[in-house]
Amino acid sequence: ADLYSNQIDPDRGGYVPVTSTAPVVTGLYCMAKAALEAGSLPVESVFDGVLKLTMLSPTDSEKYVLAAGVALGQAGQGEALRDYLQSSYKANKLGQPLVAAAMHACVLCGRHQEALAIYDDLVQGELAAASEWQWGGGADRLHPACRDLAMRAMGGLDAEDADAFPNRALKLFAEAEAEYASFSVEAASGLVSVLSKADHWED
Numbered sequence: 380a381d382l383y384s385n386q387i388d389p390d391r392g393g394y395v396p397v398t399s400t401a402p403v404v405t406g407l408y409c410m411a412k413a414a415l416e417a418g419s420l421p422v423e424s425v426f427d428g429v430l431k432l433t434m435l436s437p438t439d440s441e442k443y444v445l446a447a448g449v450a451l452g453q454a455g456q457g458e459a460l461r462d463y464l465q466s467s468y469k470a471n472k473l474g475q476p477l478v479a480a481a482m483h484a485c486v487l488c489g490r491h492q493e494a495l496a497i498y499d500d501l502v503q504g505e506l507a508a509a510s511e512w513q514w515g516g517g518a519d520r521l522h523p524a525c526r527d528l529a530m531r532a533m534g535g536l537d538a539e540d541a542d543a544f545p546n547r548a549l550k551l552f553a554e555a556e557a558e559y560a561s562f563s564v565e566a567a568s569g570l571v572s573v574l575s576k577a578d579h580w581e582d
Contacts, residue, residue, distance in 0.1 A: 407450035448480025452487025479524035534569025
């Protein structure tokens with residue numbers, strides 16, 4: 380964690396790590412685990428790292444925020460990141476990528492209902508980070524990663540809970556198709572899983 384922190388610290392001649400996301404996730408994960416061992420707040424530590432990375436490469440800010448969600452999820456900090464999303468003054472500045480990061484962390488921690496609750500708050504405009512997602516000079520209401528993770532979360536529900544979600548999952552899939560938006564293999568698997576658990580194979 381110390382080695383990675385030194386590498387990304389602009390005050391110590393830091394440099395942007397390999398452009399691949401994997402090393403970024405690994406470094407942020409190490410920072411989260413080090414914070415846990417030290418008795419400090421892993422979410423704060425990780426987003427301090429995200430801030431440093433963003434100072435070195437502002438155009439990659441979104442990638443770093445999303446990587447933070449993976450790192451914190453792998454460190455078992457899904458609930459902590461959810462609380463950070465709901466209470467931090469930084470939420471509005473980081474926008475929907477932070478929402479996606481919190482959803483991803485919850486999914487990785489097996490907290491699928493919480494991930495869907497975050498998504499519902501986003502859609503209903505109750506989150507500070509619910510501002511429009513900007514891309515290429517335009518704006519969309521919903522970041523594609525949020526929709527993608529909602530489908531993944533639905534697929535992780537127990538059969539008893541999944542029964543209420545087939546129509547919602549199909550609607551998300553239809554929205555992605557209508558917008559020519561890509562979605563992950565995990566999202567497609569989540570769609571199939573929730574339809575299977577709810578016995579909606581005919582759909």
